[in-house]
Structures are given as structure tokens and as C-alpha cells.
Amino acid sequence: MKRIIVVGGGAGGLELVTKLGKKLGRKGKAHITLVDRDTTHLWKPLLHEIAVGAMDEGVDAVSFRAHAYGNHFYFRVGSLIDIDREAKQIVLAPMKDEDGNEFLPSTRLDYDILVVALGSISNDFNTPGVKQHCICLDSPAQAHRFRNRMLQRFLRIQRLSEARDDDVHIAIVGAGATGVELSAELHHAMAEFHNYGFDALNNEHLKVTLVEAGERILPALPERISKAAHKELNKIGVNVLTKTAITSAEQGVLNTKDGQQIRADLMVWAAGVKVADFMKDIGGLETNRINQLVVHDTLVTTRDPAIFAIGDCAECTQPDGSRVPPRAQSAHQMATCCYKNILALLNNKPMRSYRYRDHGSLVSLAKYSTVGSLMGNLNRGSLFVEGHLARLVYISLYRLHQIAIHGVIKTGLIMFSGRINRWLRPRLKLH
Ligand SMILES: Cc1cc2nc3c(=O)[nH]c(=O)nc-3n(C[C@H](O)[C@H](O)[C@H](O)COP(=O)(O)OP(=O)(O)OC[C@H]3O[C@@H](n4cnc5c(N)ncnc54)[C@H](O)[C@@H]3O)c2cc1C
Numbered sequence: 001m002k003r004i005i006v007v008g009g010g011a012g013g014l015e016l017v018t019k020l021g022k023k024l025g026r027k028g029k030a031h032i033t034l035v036d037r038d039t040t041h042l043w044k045p046l047l048h049e050i051a052v053g054a055m056d057e058g059v060d061a062v063s064f065r066a067h068a069y070g071n072h073f074y075f076r077v078g079s080l081i082d083i084d085r086e087a088k089q090i091v092l093a094p095m096k097d098e099d100g101n102e103f104l105p106s107t108r109l110d111y112d113i114l115v116v117a118l119g120s121i122s123n124d125f126n127t128p129g130v131k132q133h134c135i136c137l138d139s140p141a142q143a144h145r146f147r148n149r150m151l152q153r154f155l156r157i158q159r160l161s162e163a164r165d166d167d168v169h170i171a172i173v174g175a176g177a178t179g180v181e182l183s184a185e186l187h188h189a190m191a192e193f194h195n196y197g198f199d200a201l202n203n204e205h206l207k208v209t210l211v212e213a214g215e216r217i218l219p220a221l222p223e224r225i226s227k228a229a230h231k232e233l234n235k236i237g238v239n240v241l242t243k244t245a246i247t248s249a250e251q252g253v254l255n256t257k258d259g260q261q262i263r264a265d266l267m268v269w270a271a272g273v274k275v276a277d278f279m280k281d282i283g284g285l286e287t288n289r290i291n292q293l294v295v296h297d298t299l300v301t302t303r304d305p306a307i308f309a310i311g312d313c314a315e316c317t318q319p320d321g322s323r324v325p326p327r328a329q330s331a332h333q334m335a336t337c338c339y340k341n342i343l344a345l346l347n348n349k350p351m352r353s354y355r356y357r358d359h360g361s362l363v364s365l366a367k368y369s370t371v372g373s374l375m376g377n378l379n380r381g382s383l384f385v386e387g388h389l390a391r392l393v394y395i396s397l398y399r400l401h402q403i404a405i406h407g408v409i410k411t412g413l414i415m416f417s418g419r420i421n422r423w424l425r426p427r428l429k430l431h
Helices: 013-025 044-052 064-070 140-159 177-195 223-236 328-346 387-406 408-424
Strands: 002-007 030-036 074-077 080-084 089-092 102-104 107-110 113-116 168-173 206-211 239-241 246-250 253-256 261-263 266-269 293-295 307-309 314-316 360-365 369-374 383-386
Touching (some): 002 013, 013 030, 013 064, 013 328, 013 387, 030 064, 044 140, 044 387, 064 074, 113 328, 140 168, 140 266, 168 177, 177 206, 177 223, 177 360, 223 239, 223 360, 223 369, 293 307, 307 328, 328 387, 360 383, 360 387, 383 387, 387 408
Parallel strands (some): 002 030, 002 113, 030 074, 113 307, 168 206, 168 266, 206 239
Antiparallel strands (some): 080 089, 089 107, 253 261, 360 369, 369 383
16 A cells, blocks of 8 residues: 655645545555644644734644544654655654653654645744744744743733833834734734733733835735735834844844844744755755755656655746745645645556646734735736725635635534634633
């Protein structure tokens, strides 16, 4: 029986392994294994909501083990560190406990077909001090770290009379979707915290500075969206600094190229992405300058027909020479194409080419607004949407992901229980 391993159960990997499990695993036609360094899945675009407490991970996270059991695949927890292409094995790191003591040695798993779907991390461009002093939003653990530090700061103002007049300064570097959405979400959360007993706090205590090196915020999106989002952020009270490049970070300070200093209690780095450094030339495969695996348009890696790569960790060039952007909709579409191509490979049929379909870009500004454009490929993003319609489409991207992993009925029930939870549970995660 063929052994198929998917490494990374994120936006793309979990959808793929679910499809493979249902199609091949159920009938015993292949042995499907998902490998992930975490034991639960959380859709990454929700991380900024976890960071401010607007979403409770305990409610939304999917247990890999339970999901594997219900969808006919196996789950192995572990971190990929190498690929031995000659032996057709992946190498997983030894596992250590919280004190750093190894409790499981490094292991190897055999594969006939391997799919690498381990996503991306924030790119600090080797800016001095960023690793030590800034928080990135790459994983739920980092989102928790941010939230705990924010809550500690809030508690100080609430409890200490000498801190009553203090402000909470938060600087976010990078005005892409993550930075913009986080800025708005913070203001929304602050208003809610006020209602939940932090009555000494209000939005005037929150000073968010959003720093962007480029000419405008949301540089990857059409100018109209950027302008609308900028206007909305100004209205909320976010201090937006464009054409401001950060050259280093220190404890509580960001230094800019033109010699200014931005002081902040909490500093978030969200300026660009790369694939983890261990992926550089992994197993002798072709990688690019941000460590993405270079793939053909069939999503097969250029140097090994048995290895596919999908999502943020893949560099896939389109016929017009453009690269598929690292986005949730790309990962979703690639998962579907990769699934079909794995079936084609197993049945000695020709594989199809992956074509990126840009269904639009939407940016959520918490409860304040949602802005974006729809159907980018059809009209070059000129159908501008705002407000409720935009919010609906924004949420539908997550719903599509949920449908891909849970099916329509279960997703409907999840939505229904979400409605009940809105009534039963507090609006913010408060612990
Ligand atoms: C805060 C935030 C907001 C975003 N908002 C949007 C948005 O609104 N719209 C949009 O289109 N995109 C958005 N994105 C981008 C989107 O989340 C990614 O493009 C998408 O998740 C990529 O999917 P993926 O499957 O490639 O990787 P991921 O979803 O990142 O999944 C990678 C998986 O691999 C696992 N993994 C990582 N390393 C290893 C290893 N060494 N061994 C084993 N497992 C490993 C991880 O645990 C994870 O489960 C956002 C990203 C962030 C951080």
C-alpha cells in the first residue's frame, strides 16, 4: 500500500489530508499520515483575534487526533527537520519536555509520496533586536504571549493608582493585512475590556502605532482598499506611519531609518514572510531566497517527482510570470489541485496545472468595517466592497475552509453552536 505523508496541517495541509483520507484511507487504498508539530489546528488568519481575545482557541481549534480518527488518516505529532530523499524518509526532531529534557528520540517515517505544507513565518530581514524584543503572530503560542503581556499591562493600569494615567503603547511593524486587522481589533477589544471590569481603561489609554516602510498601507492590495482602510484606521485613532523603515529594535523602542524612535510597551513584527530557515535546500530540493520550495505548475517540486509542496511554503510561478501569493485562498486552491494530482499520479494519468484564481481580497477592521475587492482576476479587483457584504465574504473564506475539513452539515452545526456561544459566553476570552 502506498504511504502518503502530508507535513503541516494548516490551511492547505489539513484540507488535503482530509480529502485523501476520505477517498483513499477509508477504502484502505493508501496509508495517509499527517505530521504536525502541534496537536491542534487553528486557521491562521484568526491569530490576530486570538491575540486580542476576540476568539477563544479552546472553542475553535480542531484536534488533529480526533479529526484523523473521523477521516481515515493517521496523525503523528513531530517537527520536520530533514528529508532523506534517497531513503524516501522524513526526519522528525527529538521531542523535549518543558524543561528541555528529551523524552523521544528523533524518528524517521517512510513515504512514497510526500507533500510539504508547513506554511511560513514572519520575516525579520535580520533586523537587529527584532527576535529579542518583538512578538510575531506565527502560532497560537505567540498570539497567547501577546495577549498575556497586553493583559498584564491592562491590569497594572487598573490596579495601581499611580499607573492610572499611563497609556498602553503598542507598535505594529508592517501594514499588511495582519498589521491592519490587528490594529483595529485592539481598539475593539479595549472597548470590550472596559465593560468586563477594566473600568479604569478606555480607548484613550490605547495608543496603537502602525508602521509601514512603503508609500501606503496594504501595499499588496488595490489602492482604493488601502485608502478606505487608512481612513477607517485614522477614525478609530490608530497612528499610521508610512514611508517609515525600522532599522533596529531595543527594549521598548523601535529605531527608524531617519533617526526617530518609536516607544512602545508591546512591539509586533508583521512585515513580510519567509519559510523557516531549516528549509533552505532541504534534501537537495530547489528553494528560493525566502526558502520556499520551487514547484512546477503541477505543484510537484522541480527536483523530485515524489514530493509536492503547497501553500505558503511553495513558490509556484503562473503563466504570466507572477508568483502565487502566500494567502489562505491560495493554500485552499492548491490543496484541491494537489489532491487531484496525487490521484492522477497513483492512476498513471496526466496531472493538471494549478492556476491561481484571485477571488478578491478583504480586510476586516473588527466591528468598525470590512473593506475589499472581489473577483480580482475578472475585473482586476475593481469591484470594491465595503460593510456588511464585505464582512460576509470575509467570513465565507473561513466557512469554505471549515466545509473542506468538516463537510456542510457539521459546519452548519458549528455555525449554530457559534451563535449559541455568542449568547452564553463573554465576548472576549478573559483568562
Ligand atoms: C494574523 C494573520 C492573518 C491572516 N489573514 C489572512 C487573510 O485575511 N486572508 C488570507 O488569504 N490570508 C491571510 N493570512 C495568511 C494565511 O494565514 C496563510 O497564507 C495560510 O495559512 C497558509 O496556509 P498553509 O497551509 O501554507 O500554512 P499554515 O496555515 O501556516 O499551516 C502550516 C502548518 O504547518 C505546521 N508546521 C510548521 N512547521 C512545521 C514543522 N517543521 N514540522 C511539522 N509541522 C510544521 C504548523 O503547525 C501549521 O499547522 C493571514 C496570516 C496571519 C498570520
